[in-house]
Amino acid sequence: MVEAVERKIVPGGCFCGAVQFEIELPTLFCAHCHCSMCRRPHGAAFVTWTAVPPQQFRITAGQEHLKTFASSTLGRRQFCNVCGTQLFCWHEHEDATDPDMIDITLASLHQPIDRAPDMHVFYDSKAAWSVVEDDLPKLGGPTGTEPLANS
Numbered sequence: 001m002v003e004a005v006e007r008k009i010v011p012g013g014c015f016c017g018a019v020q021f022e023i024e025l026p027t028l029f030c031a032h033c034h035c036s037m038c039r040r041p042h043g044a045a046f047v048t049w050t051a052v053p054p055q056q057f058r059i060t061a062g063q064e065h066l067k068t069f070a071s072s073t074l075g076r077r078q079f080c081n082v083c084g085t086q087l088f089c090w091h092e093h094e095d096a097t098d099p100d101m102i103d104i105t106l107a108s109l110h111q112p113i114d115r116a117p118d119m120h121v122f123y124d125s126k127a128a129w130s131v132v133e134d135d136l137p138k139l140g141g142p143t144g145t146e147p148l149a150n151s
């Protein structure tokens with residue numbers, strides 16, 4: 001007898017509902033990102049992301065409403081072209097054509113995931129007016145995920 005593998009699916013969507021998607025747990029991480037490429041398009045102090053491998057991600061409605069913007073050579077951001085909700089960032093290795101990870105804005109998921117935000121990344125790019133008072137690790141440097149001397 002074959003045991004059924006329990007699949008935990010978490011649905012999500014943009015603010016207007018035109019774009020719908022789902023991810024399958026487990027996620028790869030959950031982090032607050034303070035980099036300017038997140039802050040500026042989101043119009044926010046920082047952006048909370050989780051991520052899954054592409055095979056754990058599926059668009060269920062509104063693919064035609066996804067607009068793509070290449071924010072760097074390594075990342076393509078996608079947002080709803082109706083309501084402007086920033087939804088995804090696809091990461092790619094320089095030497096590969098297929099992305100190996102997709103970031104998903106935690107705020108666009110409709111149900112809890114398998115972890116809470118557990119770190120700040122690109123913390124040295126933090127907006128001066130943003131106040132962070134939690135005890136989570138605060139990482140930065142060129143990769144955004146290295147220990148910082150004074151935090």
Ligand SMILES: [Zn+2]
Binds near residue numbers: 014082
């Ligand atoms: Zn929308």
Ligand SMILES: [Zn+2]
Binds near residue numbers: 034036037038039122
């Ligand atoms: Zn960022």
